[in-house]
Amino acid sequence: MTSTAIVRLENVGKQYGKVVSLRNVTLEIGSNEIVGLIGDNGAGKSTLIKVLTGVEQPTSGSIYIRGKKIDAASYSVKEAHNLRIETVYQDSSLGEKQPLWRNFFVGRPITNWLGLIDVKTEKRIAEHIMRTTIGFRGAGIDVDTPVSRLSGGERQGVAIGRAMHFESDLIVLDEPTVALALKEVQRVLDFIRSIKAGGRSCIYIEHNIHHVHEVCDRLVVLDRGEVALDVPASSLSYTELADFLMSLHSARDTSAH
Amino acid sequence: MAEAAHTPGRTARTRTLSDIFKIEGVAIALVFILLVVIFMITAPRAFMGYRVYMSFMATVPPPMVIALGLTLVAVAGEIDLSFPSVVAFASYVFCILYIDYDMTWLALLAATAVGTAMGFINGLVVTKLGIPSLIATLGMLFLWGGLVTVVSNGASLAIPDIQGTLFHTIFAGRLGVFPVQILWALLTAVLIWIVLNRHRFGESLLFIGDSKAVARVVGIATEREKVKLFTLMGAMSAFAGVLLTLETTTYFANAGMGYLLIVVAAVFIGGTSIFGGSGKVVGTVFGSLIVAIIEAGLVASGVQGFWTRFFIGLVFIVSVTLNAAIEDPDKVPLLKQLRSRAKK
Numbered sequence: 029m030t031s032t033a034i035v036r037l038e039n040v041g042k043q044y045g046k047v048v049s050l051r052n053v054t055l056e057i058g059s060n061e062i063v064g065l066i067g068d069n070g071a072g073k074s075t076l077i078k079v080l081t082g083v084e085q086p087t088s089g090s091i092y093i094r095g096k097k098i099d100a101a102s103y104s105v106k107e108a109h110n111l112r113i114e115t116v117y118q119d120s121s122l123g124e125k126q127p128l129w130r131n132f133f134v135g136r137p138i139t140n141w142l143g144l145i146d147v148k149t150e151k152r153i154a155e156h157i158m159r160t161t162i163g164f165r166g167a168g169i170d171v172d173t174p175v176s177r178l179s180g181g182e183r184q185g186v187a188i189g190r191a192m193h194f195e196s197d198l199i200v201l202d203e204p205t206v207a208l209a210l211k212e213v214q215r216v217l218d219f220i221r222s223i224k225a226g227g228r229s230c231i232y233i234e235h236n237i238h239h240v241h242e243v244c245d246r247l248v249v250l251d252r253g254e255v256a257l258d259v260p261a262s263s264l265s266y267t268e269l270a271d272f273l274m275s276l277h278s279a280r281d282t283s284a285h
Numbered sequence: 286m287a288e289a290a291h292t293p294g295r296t297a298r299t300r301t302l303s304d305i306f307k308i309e310g311v312a313i314a315l316v317f318i319l320l321v322v323i324f325m326i327t328a329p330r331a332f333m334g335y336r337v338y339m340s341f342m343a344t345v346p347p348p349m350v351i352a353l354g355l356t357l358v359a360v361a362g363e364i365d366l367s368f369p370s371v372v373a374f375a376s377y378v379f380c381i382l383y384i385d386y387d388m389t390w391l392a393l394l395a396a397t398a399v400g401t402a403m404g405f406i407n408g409l410v411v412t413k414l415g416i417p418s419l420i421a422t423l424g425m426l427f428l429w430g431g432l433v434t435v436v437s438n439g440a441s442l443a444i445p446d447i448q449g450t451l452f453h454t455i456f457a458g459r460l461g462v463f464p465v466q467i468l469w470a471l472l473t474a475v476l477i478w479i480v481l482n483r484h485r486f487g488e489s490l491l492f493i494g495d496s497k498a499v500a501r502v503v504g505i506a507t508e509r510e511k512v513k514l515f516t517l518m519g520a521m522s523a524f525a526g527v528l529l530t531l532e533t534t535t536y537f538a539n540a541g542m543g544y545l546l547i548v549v550a551a552v553f554i555g556g557t558s559i560f561g562g563s564g565k566v567v568g569t570v571f572g573s574l575i576v577a578i579i580e581a582g583l584v585a586s587g588v589q590g591f592w593t594r595f596f597i598g599l600v601f602i603v604s605v606t607l608n609a610a611i612e613d614p615d616k617v618p619l620l621k622q623l624r625s626r627a628k629k
Contacts (some may be wrong), residue, residue, distance in 0.1 A: 106504055121502060123495035125562040134492055135503035143485045 032095040033058050034198045034229055035080060035113070040089035042075050049075040050086070051253040057198060057231060062224050064244035064261070065233045066273070071250040073233050077200055080231075081115045082108040114196040116187040118203050122175045129154040129171040132190050153193070161226070162189035162219060181212030188219045192226055199223055200231045205239060217243050237273065241266045251276050310567030313555060317571045320578050328585035337585070339462050341577050346470035347372070347529040348544045349573040352551040353470075353477045354521035356569045359552055360481065361514055362494035362561025363418040367407055368522040368548065370429035372541030375400045375526030377433050380442040380536040389452035397523045403429055404519015408512035418515075434538045441537040448534060457531035466528050471570070473521070478566040490514060494561025546594070547576045550601040556608050560616070575600075 033056040042050040050072050057063055067073045078084040079091070082103045091098045093111050108114075122131045129147075132154040138146045154171045158164040162185040175183060184204045191199045201220065205213045220243050223230045234240045240247065241261060247269065249257035256276060264272070305311055325332040351368050358365045375396040382392035407425050411418045447453050458465050481487035489510045492500040500507050522541075530536060553559055554575055555568030579600060580593045588596075606617060614620045 105502075109504065115502075117502060121499065123492045123499050123562065125495050125558075126491055130488060130491070134488060135505055137485045137488060139485050144479070144483050145485060145488065147483065 033092075034094060036092040036095075037076075037080070038090050038092070040076075040079060040086045040091065042072075042079055042084070043087045049253055050079070053089070053250075053253070053255055055248060055255060055258070057229055059197065059229055060224060060227055061245045062220060062230045062232060062243055063246045063248055064240035065231055065248050065250065066237055066240055067250035070252075072253040073250055074202070075253075076250065077115065077202065077231070077233065081105065081113055081200060109194075112195055112197045113200070114191040114194065114198070115200040115202065116184065116191060116204065118206060121187040122183055124176045125174055127172045127174055128158070128169075128178075128186060131175055131186060132157060132193065136194065157189045157193050158186075161192050162186070162222065179212055180208045181215040184216045185219050188223065192223065192228065196228065198229045198231065200233070202233050203235065204232075205234065205236065213239065237269055238266065241269055249273065249276070309565055310571060313565075313568050313571040313575070317575050317578070320575060320582065324578065324582035324586060328582060328587070331585035332582070335462070337581060339464060341574070341581070342467040343457075343464040343532055345573055345577045346464075346466040347525040347532070348548050348551065348576075349470045349570065350473050350525040350528065351522050351544060352548045352555075352569045352573050353473055353566065354518040355548055355552045356555070356557050356564045356566055357477065357481060357487070357490055358418075358514060358518050359557045359559070360487075360494050360561060360564035361490040361511060362497075363411065363511065363514070364549075365407065365418065365422045365515060365518050366545065366549075367403075367422040367425035367429055368518070368525075369539075369541030369543075369545050370426050370433060371400050371403050371519055371522035372526035372529060372544065373536075373538055374403065374429055374433045375523035376530040376536045376540050377437050377442070377538075379527050379530050380444050381437075383444050383447060384442060389447070389450060393452075393456075393527050396527050397520055400523020400526065401516055401520040404516040404522070405512065407519060408515030411515060412508045412511050430538070437536070437538060439538065441535060443535045444530075445534050447531065453531055456528060466532065469528065473524075474566060474570050481564055481566055486510065486513065491562060491564075494558075494563075496562075546597065546601075547573075547580075550597055551576045553608065554601060554604040558612060559605060559609065560612075563612075 035055075035057045037053055037055045040050055040053045040055075041048070053072075053076065055076075065073055065076070075084070079086045082105050085100045085103065091100065091103070093113070123134065126134070129151045133145075133150050138149050140146065151171045158169075158171065164182070164185065169178070169182070175186070178186065184201075188199065188201070188204075204216050204220075208216065217239060220230060220232060224245075232240060232244060241264075244261045247257065247259055247261050247264065248255060249272070257272060321332065331337050351372070355365060355368070378399050379392045379396040382388040382395055386392075388395070403425075407422055410416065410421045410425060414421065416424075454465075456466060456469065481490070489500070489505045489507075492503065492505060493507050493510060497507060526541065529540060533540075551572035552569050553572070555570070555572030556565040557563065557568060576597060579597055583593045583596055584590055609616045610620055614624065
């Protein structure tokens with residue numbers, strides 16, 4: 029835990045015109061830790077992730093990746109991939125009609141000099157990821173199954189497995205359990221634990237604080253663009269966390285009136 | 286599971302049967318054979334002899350080559366309707382270079398280059414101007430068609446003396462009674478199958494057609510791939526134009542117009558998804574044959590010639606609906622309503 033942080037944000041701010049989305053955010057993601065990012069709608073969670081993964085540039089402050097300062101102007105999604113940071117979006121990470129093996133390798137296929145895909149190798153590796161990394165035991169699912177036949181939880185698993193295969197150090201999960209059945213949620217939480225077991229880090233954005241408290245090492249609460257809380261998960265019980273979030277609500281209500 | 290254990294023989298047999306149908310093109314090949322058998326009964330004089338099949342193999346290659354290109358376009362969720370004018374343009378370029386300079390190989394090269402350039406411009410219009418490809422390429426159909434009519438002064442050209450040249454023998458000659466151009470079309474089919482199913486370009490097209498958002502997230506340069514796609518489509522349309530010119534040894538401005546319906550029909554009868562994201566190259570090959578055999582078979586069976594377009598349109602609508610229903614029954618609103626009513 030003493031090694032340099034994978035990502036460090038220093039006094040990062042982001043403004044859209046007059047609207048301030050992030051204000052002086054300083055945040056560190058260490059190696060091999062799962063950080064839960066909590067906050068209401070509009071608290072700045074998605075903006076923070078966009079800045080972190082190169083989708084949008086911050087208006088102020090600086091980003092360090094593994095101790096190296098990043099040139100904000102040239103930081104892009106591709107650059108983030110190269111720096112081994114990967115985002116798993118809720119519903120736009122997988123091609124519905126395409127088989128699993130294609131989904132594992134799309135954008136980064138194994139090809140020869142002619143650009144022809146080595147289907148056999150890709151299928152073999154995809155099979156391996158399914159069996160070991162994400163532990164698929166689902167009946168009737170193999171590498172040729174199209175994504176459309178997977179459940180919501182299995183889809184998250186495939187996207188997470190892909191991110192892990194490509195040696196991402198930091199995997200960002202954008203509300204992976206939204207609209208999932210209870211049993212499926214447990215599977216996704218297991219996938220998240222496998223990220224940690226694989227020696228990587230994860231930022232887990234979630235509405236349901238119960239799930240966050242269950243799997244995360246550290247909790248970060250965003251409120252109106254600022255970091256309101258940044259503590260180890262073990263230092264706070266579930267009820268204490270809930271009380272803290274409620275207090276944010278009431279503070280906001282009184283300030284609004 | 287328990288049932289399967291009790292009747293191992295039957296499950297094994299049904300499994301092999303369903304496996305056979307999983308092989309690309311088996312179902313549509315059966316439809317094709319069924320049509321041949323039907324026409325053998327309704328028009329035995331034409332369909333029991335070999336001549337009609339030889340004539341198919343001479344006339345089907347140009348639309349088949351275009352349909353193969355259009356299959357890739359459809360996979361990416363786009364459409365290109367400008368190909369009849371590209372066919373005409375390539376045909377004109379080939380004829381004029383042959384007539385004025387006696388060129389053959391160079392004329393083929395030039396015609397293909399012109400088609401490639403037209404396809405590239407089509408791609409730019411679709412991606413840079415952001416017009417849906419259906420409308421953009423419909424506009425380009427008129428634009429290129431008008432241009433070739435102007436350039437050629439509205440006249441037709443004939444190059445009957447190209448028959449007998451080595452070039453003509455290679456691309457449109459006969460091996461005995463067998464037209465060689467079908468071999469070129471099948472070679473194109475093999476190449477396009479490899480591109481779609483085994484090349485990274487094909488994979489990009491599959492994901493673009495599946496969902497643009499996903500394609501972008503996984504790092505596919507969607508615009509660049511689409512420009513490449515329309516460029517390839519232009520090149521293939523031009524090659525088809527030259528094949529057509531060699532068979533008919535003429536150029537006229539409306540040369541490709543007759544292909545508009547039958548090429549689009551061949552692609553979607555063949556099982557390529559109208560929603561993008563999946564394509565069947567073998568299906569397109571048989572789709573092209575089916576469209577051709579319906580045209581010839583109906584006439585030979587004594588149906589008035591005017592009816593053939595009607596029936597091709599009908600087969601087109603029915604097969605596209607069936608293919609969509611196989612893909613996902615809920616994509617056909619009529620079936621969706623019927624299903625939800627049945628549930629109640």
